[in-house]
Amino acid sequence: MADSMPVALKETAARHGNRPAFKVRDGNAFRPIDYASLEELVLGVAEGLLDMGFGKGDHIALISNNRLEWIVSDLAIQNIGGADVPRGSDSTAEELAYIIKHSDAVAAFVEDETQLEKLRPAFGDLPAVRAIIVMDERFKGGDGKRTFPFDAVLARGRTRRAKGDRRADAIRDSLRPDDLATIIYTSGTTGTPKGVMLTHGNLLYDARVIQPLLGVTPEDRFLSILPSWHILERISEYCAVACGCSTAYSNPRTLADDLMLEKPTVFVTVPRIWEGIYSKICQKISQESGVKRILFHKLLSTSRACRRSERILNNLEPAYSKVDQARFSAEKITSRLTLAALAPLYRLAQKKFEALRSRTGGALRIAISGGGALPAHVDAFFDAVGITIVEGYGLTETAAGVAIRRKEGPVLRTVGPPMPETEIEIRDEKGNRLPPGQQGIIHIRGPQVMKGYYKDANETAKTLSHDGWLNTGDLGRMTLTGELAITGRAKDTIVLLGGENVEPEPLEAKICESDHIAQALIVGQDQKSLGALIVPDREAVERFAQASGIS
Structure with missing residues (x-):
């Protein structure tokens, strides 16, 4: 190589x-x-x-x-x-x-x-x-x-x-692999850009492992x-x-x-592009006749139910505890019955969804999303219509690749298992390693981890340990089968007046599932309760108003 x-x-x-x-x-x-x-x-x-x-x-x-x-x-x-x-x-x-x-x-x-x-x-x-x-x-x-x-x-x-x-x-x-190849500046928490030093070896890592992996x-x-x-x-x-x-x-x-x-x-x-494609499809469906809208949503819900049943039968639902595993095991009989009962409608759904898949050119076999968390409802939608998104996780400090779903047998709502030669540990705030299922700060060690921040020894020491472990600052947890799920940013955690810790990202993602909302920001640090700043989707709201006779 x-x-x-x-x-x-x-x-x-x-x-x-x-x-x-x-x-x-x-x-x-x-x-x-x-x-x-x-x-x-x-x-x-x-x-x-x-x-x-x-x-x-x-x-x-x-x-x-x-x-x-x-x-x-x-x-x-x-x-x-x-x-x-x-x-x-x-x-x-x-x-x-x-x-x-x-x-x-x-x-x-x-x-x-x-x-x-x-x-x-x-x-x-x-x-x-x-x-x-x-x-x-x-x-x-x-x-x-x-x-x-x-x-x-x-x-x-x-x-x-x-x-x-x-x-x-x-x-x-x-x-040589250890020679410096690039310095990529990324904004720090203070807004002052930090220069991430990546070597030839860092950059080549993905090129070396992605080919056989995907x-x-x-x-x-x-x-x-x-x-x-x-x-x-x-x-x-x-x-x-x-x-x-x-x-x-x-x-x-x-x-x-x-x-x-x-x-x-x-x-x-990145997720924003997938969200944009999803929004345009929803917009087009909303403009169809009542019968076509009902048929589309019926086929979509059928496909979602069948895809979930297939994942349960193939042990591809994320399990974070023995209780989760037992629950999924108990659902296998129901899943088989669901697939048997809905098989004709499921086949019809996939045939009808061919028109959606053809919008990608008709030859797409590897659809990758990275650079941020893919909203669960967007992920589930594309899975239902037959476009399998291979979601991955990484940072500039890791030359992109850390974990990625496998094309065969992807586990939704996770970013997949670690890439080859990569170690991932979930640790608490004191640096203790946590078992699968527990949320903590994601730490990474592997051949893709940066050399350090250019001319910034203090930030490098805070982020990169002497034995090569990178503190990402991201929150996550591991499934019992070794997949990583991203749950938020450690510094984004909101602490309410009563001491309760709240991760805003899942709430923001849930709010943004509405077709009428473009962005949402959860607030409430040191307050009694949470609040939300909402940015409406102007075009969607105008369409709703027009359809409802609101001037």
């Missing part, structure tokens, strides 16, 4: 050089670039950076949204032994200036002239930044001293390679919608590269069309 992502790209290009690596929307079609061409681009930019005087150990900012030049720049920076410092184009000028300065970046790739102008007022405060490279092909400016077009850097590198320069190849092949093959087609600098999306793209799959770049505006156009087999996204 490769020791770094640039070497993983080299190996994939050797095996699958003619296969599509990434695809970008070009009119009504996706334009692909194959792995051989991708490797050539990465080495060209890497050689250009070396010719400009950058090299091993340098930190280089990477400010952009999803685009081909993002992954090329990312891998090129790693290729020369540098560490990139990524951020999205929606970041404020103040935030970018702080991150670039704190990370000791000596150069920056920016998406377009807008990002360049955003940084220009801070030039005087960033004397260490010797070059700013603009990705947008429409940018033809640059003074050749501090600002450069991306194409000019690439051309510079290609010229060096044409003359036989192969320094980029030599550095790439010398990279059965990913070179034939798979990924559809990308998350920001590339987001650790979940980044690891998704790395997994695709390591396996020889293709990744097509989409966005929220064109997602529905892109699903039909690309027909992805793998779709990795």
Whole structure:
């Protein structure tokens, strides 16, 4: 197995050089670039950076949204032994200036002239930044001293390679798993960004284990919608590269069309996207005739009942105690009767739901959700209509992957068992390990755990123990069969005046099951009782008012 992502790209290009690596929307079609061409681009930019005087150990900012030049720049920076410092184009000028300065970046790739102008007022405060490279092909400016077009850097590198320069190849092949690959800034509890240091080994971990875990093959087609600098999306793209799959770049505006156009087999996204899809389906159903609405909900409830019965018979309901196990065991006879009685209607339901499944392109076989808790009602809905969501759990500090449901035999309302080589312990506030079923703080140890926070020894010591255990600050509990369930954030716990501890997330999720509520926030710290701040879904409320004759 490769020791770094640039070497993983080299190996994939050797095996699958003619296969599509990434695809970008070009009119009504996706334009692909194959792995051989991708490797050539990465080495060209890497050689250009070396010719400009950058090299091993340098930190280089990477400010952009999803685009081909993002992954090329990312891998090129790693290729020369540098560490990139990524951020999205929606970041404020103040935030970018702080991150670039704190990370000791000596150069920056920016998406377009807008990002360049955003940084220009801070030039005087960033004397260490010797070059700013603009990705947008429409940018033809640059003074050749501090600002450069991306194409000019690439051309510079290609010229060096044409003359036989192969320094980029030599550095790439010398990279080790413990070498720093990236510094990703994430907001702390005080709002001050902390730089998470991840090594090549951290980043490669998921690429190494996901392929056999989920059965990913070179034939798979990924559809990308998350920001590339987001650790979940980044690891998704790395997994695709390591396996020889293709990744097509989409966005929220064109997602529905892109699903039909690309027909992805793998779709990795966050709960908010699944909630959005669920809401649109509910909205469409609410506008149907009374008979169609009744039929849909009848088929949905039948499918939910049958899916639950199947889970009980296959021991796939989350059990946190012997009492839970005994209860599920006692329900097996009823479950068999339910499946027998509802079998014809269940088959009809799945046939009718084919129209919903086809909206994902009709070829989806791995649907992954991460980056937050998937609401239980959304999870149950997609399970009922025949779209199995593989929910996972992880943090930026763990290079995304910690636990994930298995595609075969997923346990709903959990994020699955630990990933290979990963240890998970649930501990109380004093650090004592708790048995399955009891809620506590999630601690993690494994090859994906970060090196620490950049230039922040105090926060590193608070979060990471000397023997490699990471305190996530998240609350959770383990099932008797080894699955992890996330229950909230330790610092979000509300303590009422009477001393009662309340976890707000389950209550907020329950409130948001209403089609008429967009967001909910539970409050009540040091009060006698709880309260809730509600943000209504304006469109849903307006539809309800119109249907009810309310002006």
